[in-house]
Amino acid sequence: MQVQIPLTRDLVLIGGGHTHALVLRMWGMKPLPGVRLTLINPTPTAAYSGMLPGLVAGHYPRSALQIDLVKLARHAGARLILGRAEGIDRESRRIRISGRAPVAYDIASIDIGITSDMPGLPGFAEHAVPAKPLDAFADRWEAFVEAVEARRAPPDVAVIGAGVAGVELALAARHRLGDHARVALIERARALSTLGSGARRALLRHLRQANVTLHEAARATEVTEDGVTLADGRLVPARFVIGTAAARAQDWLETTGLALTNGFVRIGPTLQSETDPAIFAAGDIAHMVHAPRPKAGVYAVRQAPILLHNLTVALTEKGRMRRYRPQRDYLKLISTGHRGAVADKWGLPLDGAWLWRWKDRIDRAFMRKFQDLPRMDPPALPDPVASGVAEELGRGKPLCGGCGAKVGQADLRAALADLPAPAREDVLSRPGDDAAVLAHGDGRQVITTDHVRAFVEDPWLLARITAIHAMGDVWSMGARPQAALAQIILPRMSPRLQAETLREIMAAAAETFGAEGADVVGGHTSLGAELTIGFAVTGLTEGEPIRQAGARPGDWLILTKPIGTGVILAAEMAREAPGEVVAAALASMARPQGQAARILAPVAHAMTDVTGFGLAGHLLTILQESGTAARISLAHVPILPGAEDLARAGHGSTLLPANRTVAAHMFLTEGPRADLLFDPQTAGGLLAAIPADQAETVLAALRANGTDAAVIGAVTEGDPFITVED
Known part of the structure; x- marks a missing residue:
C-alpha cells in the first residue's frame, strides 16, 4: 500500500524572479516530500529582462519573454498566490499579502526584483x-x-x-x-x-x-x-x-527588521539573511555582503542551484549548506537595436550581427527552460486491473476539480427519481428547485449545500470561490444568505499546518459570507486524500422564492458571467492554459453575485445559477420546469478569454461528455464555441428570464453595478427545446 506522506513544512517563495523560477523548475523534477511549496507573485507571468530591449525594438512579441508562473507552479506542485507581498511578521512567521489572509512559512525566500522609478524627481x-x-x-x-x-x-x-x-x-x-x-x-x-x-x-x-x-x-x-x-x-x-538611472527596492522591506543596504536584503554566502537564517534572498533584491556586485541577471541565474540546495538543507535539517561565490566579471552582450550587439569582457572591442545571433540563442535557450517543462510520467496501472478501470481514469486524463468533478445530470436525476415527496407541511420544495424551501414564519427559508474538490492549491482562494459557488443557489432563488456551516477535508499534514490552513480557509469564508450579511457558525473537518471545501448555506426571503418554473414566452434571457471555467481548469491541469487566461478565470469565479441577484430578483420570472451542468443543461431545466422553449444567440454568449481557443485545441472537462447528452433537446452547429454551452462552470453566473419590457433597464443596472451581464436569447413557445443561432 502506498503511504501518503504528510505535509510538515512550509516553504514560501516571495516573488517570481529568475532565481525562483529556476528553483521551481528544478523542484518539479525532484520535489522534497513533506514540503508545501508556495509562490507569491502579483501577476501570473514574469518577464525575462534579457529580452526587453528586443521587445522594445520589435524583434520579439510580448509572449516571447514571459515566464508563465501558472504552468511553472503546476509543474512544481506549488500553490500560486496571485497577490502582492507587503510585509513579513517574523515573530509569527507569516507573510502579509494585500487583500487576503497572511500565509505562514517555516522557510521563506525573497526574489521580488527591483524598480527603477525615481520618486525624488518631480513629475x-x-x-x-x-x-x-x-x-x-x-x-x-x-x-x-x-x-x-x-x-x-x-x-x-x-x-x-x-x-x-x-x-x-x-x-x-x-x-x-x-x-x-x-x-x-x-x-x-x-x-x-x-x-x-x-x-x-x-x-x-x-x-x-x-x-x-x-x-x-x-x-x-x-x-x-x-x-x-x-x-x-x-x-x-x-x-x-x-x-533607468535608479535601482530601488520595494519599501515594505524596511518594515521587516531585516538588515538592509540601501533597501536591499543583506545576505551572506549561503544566501541567508544576516538577520534571520529562516529567510533567504536572491537576485536583484539581495545585497551580497561577502562579494558586492552590480545588479545583473547572470548572478540571479547562477544563484539558483545554490539556493535550492540550501533551502533543502534548511527544510530537512540535514547536510551542509553551499557557499555562493560570484564571478568577478562576466560577458556582457549589449544589443544595439538593429539586430546587432557589442560584447564587453576583458576590454575586447567585439561588435556585429553575429553577437546578436549569439545573444538571441542564449536568451531563447533560457526561455525554453520554462516553455518546455519536463513531464514526469504518472505511475503505470497495475496489471491486471478490472475491466473498465482504464476508461474511467480517462486514459491518462486527470479528474477535474471544481464542478467538473460532479456526477452527470442524467445520472443524478436517475438516482433521485425514487426519492419520496416531502411529507412535512413546512417543507415546500418542488422538483427542479436550486435549494430546499422551508416555511419560516411569513417568509421562506432556503437551504443548500455544495462542496468543491480542489482545483487550485491556494486554500484561501478556493474557500472564497467555494463560498460564492455555494451561495449561488440562495441568490438564484431571490434569498439573502443567512448562515453557513463549513465542511472541510484537509490532506494529511502536521497539526501546525492544519491550523494554518484552516485559518486561511475560515478567514476567506468569514470575509466572503460576511460581505453578504451572513455568518459562518461552525462546521466539520476531517483529514483525507486531498483538499475539499464545502458549505451548507441558509438564506431568507420575505415572499415566495424564485423558482426555475415560471419562464414565459417573450422573456429575455440574461446571463451575468462569462462561461468557460471548466475547459480552462481542465487545460490548466494539463499545463496547457496560459497563465493570464487562468488568472482571468479565477478572478471571474471569485466575483460574488449578490448585487446582481438583488437587481434581478424583483423582476425575474425564473432564475438559476449556471454551474456543473453547463449553460445548456441549466437552461434546459428552466424550460422543462416552465413548459417553454428558447432561442439563444451563440455570438452573444459571453466567453472567458482563451476558453474558445482551448476548446478548439481539444481540451475539455471530464464532465463534458455527460453534459452533452442534453444536445438531444437542441439544434446547434457543432464547433468549439458551441462546446462551451456544455462546459461545467464553477461559481458561474446567474441565468434569469426577464420580461422583455424591463430587460434593458435591468441590464443597464447590472452593468452600472459592475456586472458584465449580457442578453443571450429569449424564451419562446413550444416543448422544451433550445435553438442555438450562430
Whole structure:
C-alpha cells in the first residue's frame, strides 16, 4: 500500500524572479516530500529582462519573454498566490499579502526584483515610466508605439540614465520608431562608465549613427508632459520618458527588521539573511555582503542551484549548506537595436550581427527552460486491473476539480427519481428547485449545500470561490444568505499546518459570507486524500422564492458571467492554459453575485445559477420546469478569454461528455464555441428570464453595478427545446 506522506513544512517563495523560477523548475523534477511549496507573485507571468530591449525594438512579441508562473507552479506542485507581498511578521512567521489572509512559512525566500522609478524627481511618477518592473513598462511602451503609429503622439523619447540598460533601450526605441524619431539619453555623469574602453567606444559610435542625442554631465530636474527639464534650464522634448538611472527596492522591506543596504536584503554566502537564517534572498533584491556586485541577471541565474540546495538543507535539517561565490566579471552582450550587439569582457572591442545571433540563442535557450517543462510520467496501472478501470481514469486524463468533478445530470436525476415527496407541511420544495424551501414564519427559508474538490492549491482562494459557488443557489432563488456551516477535508499534514490552513480557509469564508450579511457558525473537518471545501448555506426571503418554473414566452434571457471555467481548469491541469487566461478565470469565479441577484430578483420570472451542468443543461431545466422553449444567440454568449481557443485545441472537462447528452433537446452547429454551452462552470453566473419590457433597464443596472451581464436569447413557445443561432 502506498503511504501518503504528510505535509510538515512550509516553504514560501516571495516573488517570481529568475532565481525562483529556476528553483521551481528544478523542484518539479525532484520535489522534497513533506514540503508545501508556495509562490507569491502579483501577476501570473514574469518577464525575462534579457529580452526587453528586443521587445522594445520589435524583434520579439510580448509572449516571447514571459515566464508563465501558472504552468511553472503546476509543474512544481506549488500553490500560486496571485497577490502582492507587503510585509513579513517574523515573530509569527507569516507573510502579509494585500487583500487576503497572511500565509505562514517555516522557510521563506525573497526574489521580488527591483524598480527603477525615481520618486525624488518631480513629475516622474506622473509623466515617466521606470524600466523596471518590466511588465508594467512593456504595457506602457506598446501603448505608446500604438499611439505613434496612429499619429496620436510624436515619436519623441528620452531615457534618463546612460548606463548599459539606458543605451540598449534608447537604441531599441530608435530602431522601433524609425528615422523620424527623436531619442535622447540623459546622464548626470559619464555615459557607460562601467564598461571597458573598447565596448564604450563602439556603443557611442552606434548612438551617433542612430542619431540618438547624448546629454552627459546633465542632471534631470523635472519631468513634464513636454519632456525632461535639465539643471541648466534646457528642455529635452519627449512624450515617452524612460527611467533607468535608479535601482530601488520595494519599501515594505524596511518594515521587516531585516538588515538592509540601501533597501536591499543583506545576505551572506549561503544566501541567508544576516538577520534571520529562516529567510533567504536572491537576485536583484539581495545585497551580497561577502562579494558586492552590480545588479545583473547572470548572478540571479547562477544563484539558483545554490539556493535550492540550501533551502533543502534548511527544510530537512540535514547536510551542509553551499557557499555562493560570484564571478568577478562576466560577458556582457549589449544589443544595439538593429539586430546587432557589442560584447564587453576583458576590454575586447567585439561588435556585429553575429553577437546578436549569439545573444538571441542564449536568451531563447533560457526561455525554453520554462516553455518546455519536463513531464514526469504518472505511475503505470497495475496489471491486471478490472475491466473498465482504464476508461474511467480517462486514459491518462486527470479528474477535474471544481464542478467538473460532479456526477452527470442524467445520472443524478436517475438516482433521485425514487426519492419520496416531502411529507412535512413546512417543507415546500418542488422538483427542479436550486435549494430546499422551508416555511419560516411569513417568509421562506432556503437551504443548500455544495462542496468543491480542489482545483487550485491556494486554500484561501478556493474557500472564497467555494463560498460564492455555494451561495449561488440562495441568490438564484431571490434569498439573502443567512448562515453557513463549513465542511472541510484537509490532506494529511502536521497539526501546525492544519491550523494554518484552516485559518486561511475560515478567514476567506468569514470575509466572503460576511460581505453578504451572513455568518459562518461552525462546521466539520476531517483529514483525507486531498483538499475539499464545502458549505451548507441558509438564506431568507420575505415572499415566495424564485423558482426555475415560471419562464414565459417573450422573456429575455440574461446571463451575468462569462462561461468557460471548466475547459480552462481542465487545460490548466494539463499545463496547457496560459497563465493570464487562468488568472482571468479565477478572478471571474471569485466575483460574488449578490448585487446582481438583488437587481434581478424583483423582476425575474425564473432564475438559476449556471454551474456543473453547463449553460445548456441549466437552461434546459428552466424550460422543462416552465413548459417553454428558447432561442439563444451563440455570438452573444459571453466567453472567458482563451476558453474558445482551448476548446478548439481539444481540451475539455471530464464532465463534458455527460453534459452533452442534453444536445438531444437542441439544434446547434457543432464547433468549439458551441462546446462551451456544455462546459461545467464553477461559481458561474446567474441565468434569469426577464420580461422583455424591463430587460434593458435591468441590464443597464447590472452593468452600472459592475456586472458584465449580457442578453443571450429569449424564451419562446413550444416543448422544451433550445435553438442555438450562430
